[in-house]
Amino acid sequence: MLGSVLKLPIHRATRFLLVGPHYPENLGAAARAIKTMGFYQLGLVRPSRLATPDHPMAVKMAVKSLDVLEATQVFENLDEALVGSDLVVATTSRRGVSGVLSPRSIAQRAVVLARQSRRISIVFGNEKSGLSRDELGAAELLLRIPMAADQPSVNLAQATQLVAYELFREALEERERAQP
Numbered sequence: 001m002l003g004s005v006l007k008l009p010i011h012r013a014t015r016f017l018l019v020g021p022h023y024p025e026n027l028g029a030a031a032r033a034i035k036t037m038g039f040y041q042l043g044l045v046r047p048s049r050l051a052t053p054d055h056p057m058a059v060k061m062a063v064k065s066l067d068v069l070e071a072t073q074v075f076e077n078l079d080e081a082l083v084g085s086d087l088v089v090a091t092t093s094r095r096g097v098s099g100v101l102s103p104r105s106i107a108q109r110a111v112v113l114a115r116q117s118r119r120i121s122i123v124f125g126n127e128k129s130g131l132s133r134d135e136l137g138a139a140e141l142l143l144r145i146p147m148a149a150d151q152p153s154v155n156l157a158q159a160t161q162l163v164a165y166e167l168f169r170e171a172l173e174e175r176e177r178a179q180p
Contacts, residue, residue, distance in 0.1 A: 006038055010171040013114035015041035016160055017081050019135060020126035021051040028061025028069060029157030030124075035065040037164035043073045045081050061157075078123070078135055086118035090131055090139035091163070093153035097136075100144040103163050107170035109141070114171070122163055127156050 016034050021027055021044065031042055044051065052058065053072045062069040075081035082088055089106055110120045123139060125131035130153065136142065145154055145162055154162070 008171040009114040010111055010167050011038045014039055014120045015043055017043045017121055017123045019045040022048045022127050024050050024055035024058035025061045026156040027051045028058035030160040031062040031069040032065040033157055033161035034164045035068045037168040039164055040068050042068055043081050045075045045078050078138055082121055084119055085121040087113055087120045088139040089141045089143050090123045090136045091143045100142045103166035106143050107166040111170045111174050
């Protein structure tokens with residue numbers, strides 16, 4: 001069985017989707033990133049010819065996460081990848097986009113939905129241009145990772161790690177609040 005020993009509703013409910021990734025290293029690192037937080041559902045939408053789960057560099061970067069990498073689903077388009085999603089969250093690094101939420105705010109909403117057995121898809125754009133306006137438009141919520149430095153964005157695998165961490169952290173805190 002894929003996933004971690006510690007199982008929370010958020011783990012079953014959440015799928016991470018990478019749209020048009022270019023680099024196999026980011027794919028492998030993203031698989032490792034989500035598994036370290038207990039997640040196991042990873043999908044690719046129109047990956048580059050190199051960003052495939054069997055690429056040697058993806059395998060190298062997926063340290064102790066080959067099960068996640070090997071189970072990665074590949075989709076022709078974003079609509080196909082989002083089938084069955086109850087909540088779609090798209091990530092963006094664009095400034096000036098209104099209604100953008102932090103990973104922590106998204107995590108609070110996602111944990112509530114996961115408890116209700118609702119499916120959540122977190123969508124990440126490619127390393128060069130992010131998500132298109134149409135791809136952003138497919139989401140109910142937009143997420144931006146706050147940054148102190150004047151950088152255009154964080155690395156794709158790092159962004160995946162940060163979002164996975166916030167989801168996991170919030171799920172743990174909710175579990176602690178619910179215990180008598």
